[in-house]
Amino acid sequence: xxxxxxxxxxxxxxxxxxxxxxxxxxxxxxxxxxxxxxxxxxxxxxxxxxxxxxxxxxxxxxxxxxxxxxxxxxxxxxxxxxxxxxxxxxxxxxxxxxxxxxxxxxxxxxxxxxxxxxxxxxxxxxxxxxxxxxxxxxxxxxxxxxxxxxxxxxxxxxxxxxxxxx
Amino acid sequence: xxxxxxxxxxxxxxxxxxxxxxxxxxxxxxxxxxxxxxxxxxxxxxxxxxxxxxxxxxxxxxxxxxxxxxxxxxxxxxxxxxxxxxxxxxxxxxxxxxxxxxxxxxxxxxxxxxxxxxxxxxxxxxxxxxxxxxxxxxxxxxxxxxxxxxxxxxxxxxxxxxxxxx
DNA sequence: CGGTGATACTTCAACATTCAAAGCAAAATA
DNA sequence: TATTTTGCTTTGAATGTTGAAGTATCACCG
Numbered sequence: 001x002x003x004x005x006x007x008x009x010x011x012x013x014x015x016x017x018x019x020x021x022x023x024x025x026x027x028x029x030x031x032x033x034x035x036x037x038x039x040x041x042x043x044x045x046x047x048x049x050x051x052x053x054x055x056x057x058x059x060x061x062x063x064x065x066x067x068x069x070x071x072x073x074x075x076x077x078x079x080x081x082x083x084x085x086x087x088x089x090x091x092x093x094x095x096x097x098x099x100x101x102x103x104x105x106x107x108x109x110x111x112x113x114x115x116x117x118x119x120x121x122x123x124x125x126x127x128x129x130x131x132x133x134x135x136x137x138x139x140x141x142x143x144x145x146x147x148x149x150x151x152x153x154x155x156x157x158x159x160x161x162x163x164x165x166x
Numbered sequence: 167x168x169x170x171x172x173x174x175x176x177x178x179x180x181x182x183x184x185x186x187x188x189x190x191x192x193x194x195x196x197x198x199x200x201x202x203x204x205x206x207x208x209x210x211x212x213x214x215x216x217x218x219x220x221x222x223x224x225x226x227x228x229x230x231x232x233x234x235x236x237x238x239x240x241x242x243x244x245x246x247x248x249x250x251x252x253x254x255x256x257x258x259x260x261x262x263x264x265x266x267x268x269x270x271x272x273x274x275x276x277x278x279x280x281x282x283x284x285x286x287x288x289x290x291x292x293x294x295x296x297x298x299x300x301x302x303x304x305x306x307x308x309x310x311x312x313x314x315x316x317x318x319x320x321x322x323x324x325x326x327x328x329x330x331x332x
Numbered sequence: 333c334g335g336t337g338a339t340a341c342t343t344c345a346a347c348a349t350t351c352a353a354a355g356c357a358a359a360a361t362a
Numbered sequence: 363t364a365t366t367t368t369g370c371t372t373t374g375a376a377t378g379t380t381g382a383a384g385t386a387t388c389a390c391c392g
Contacts, residue, residue, distance in 0.1 A: 092387045
């Protein structure tokens with residue numbers, strides 16, 4: 001098991017950290033542009049992505065406690081971006097739904113990855129796209145020992161002729 | 167510029183989100199195991215990575231304000247993990263340095279990526295490693311429009327026969 | 333049925349993070 | 363030297379975060 005190119009671990013780690021850092025910093029800018037905090041934007045994104053999730057689902061997806069979700073949803077309700085809908089099937093549960101206003105906010109600040117990534121990806125050659133997908137999925141598998149889930153946020157067909165060009 | 171495989175954008179975005187999510191969640195666990203908060207651990211990591219950075223450098227690297235850095239460093243000083251060293255060249259500046267205790271903490275919780283990634287990477291075939299590096303650097307370039315920097319945190323030669331196996 | 337325990341959510345108290353604004357000291361510039 | 367800029371800290375306020383305790387509902391089992 002001789003290591004022929006020991007630098008490669010470093011190189012890939014550096015690249016990964018740059019990806020992480022760029023995404024995180026940019027996500028904050030997007031949230032600020034949308035007029036909400038990063039944590040609140042994450043809630044909006046998950047609510048938009050999943051179908052009217054319960055508070056529990058939100059907590060699991062975000063990796064925070066239910067108490068935190070309650071506090072965040074309180075803020076978003078106060079701003080009129082989401083509303084609480086008592087579940088019909090299980091009256092203990094509360095479904096969080098986007099208001100029209102909340103949808104507008106999401107519309108303006110869709111996703112840090114989307115914004116920066118989609119266009120460049122589309123310009124790649126076919127084989128390059130295939131290789132990228134394969135590599136990213138491999139890395140995700142390496143990191144994601146106990147995989148949960150993640151779903152596409154938007155239909156990526158049309159890239160929204162956005163007002164705020166990027 | 168016809169898109170032959172529209173799914174690929176989604177697939178790669180999903181993989182990227184899984185990477186982001188796994189890393190973030192795991193970073194919290196690591197911080198907690200080390201007995202510090204995630205933000206404090208990030209400070210420790212940057213201090214260990216760069217050579218006795220100034221508060222300004224820390225703020226830039228973390229993407230937060232100087233006031234925030236002051237608060238975080240206060241906490242770490244109170245815990246005896248770092249110390250402030252007035253700069254000799256410019257007396258306005260303060261260099262943050264790890265104490266022996268701070269080094270120990272870093273030693274125990276080196277890096278979320280390192281822990282999960284390095285071993286799996288080492289097991290890949292040579293060509294797979296090369297492809298991964300190439301793909302990750304491409305993605306980083308796509309995201310990192312205004313690149314700053316990132317450096318390897320540890321010499322990865324030996325993987326530390328760790329007490330807390332992972 | 334009725335009781336018991338688990339589940340979903342909220343409230344509360346405490347602490348961490350974060351920032352803008354104001355202040356201070358030192359350096360750079362004019 | 364006078365002025366401006368830079369690096370850092372302080373202060374005050376908002377947000378994020380959690381564990382523990384409380385409430386309501388569900389699920390199960392006798």
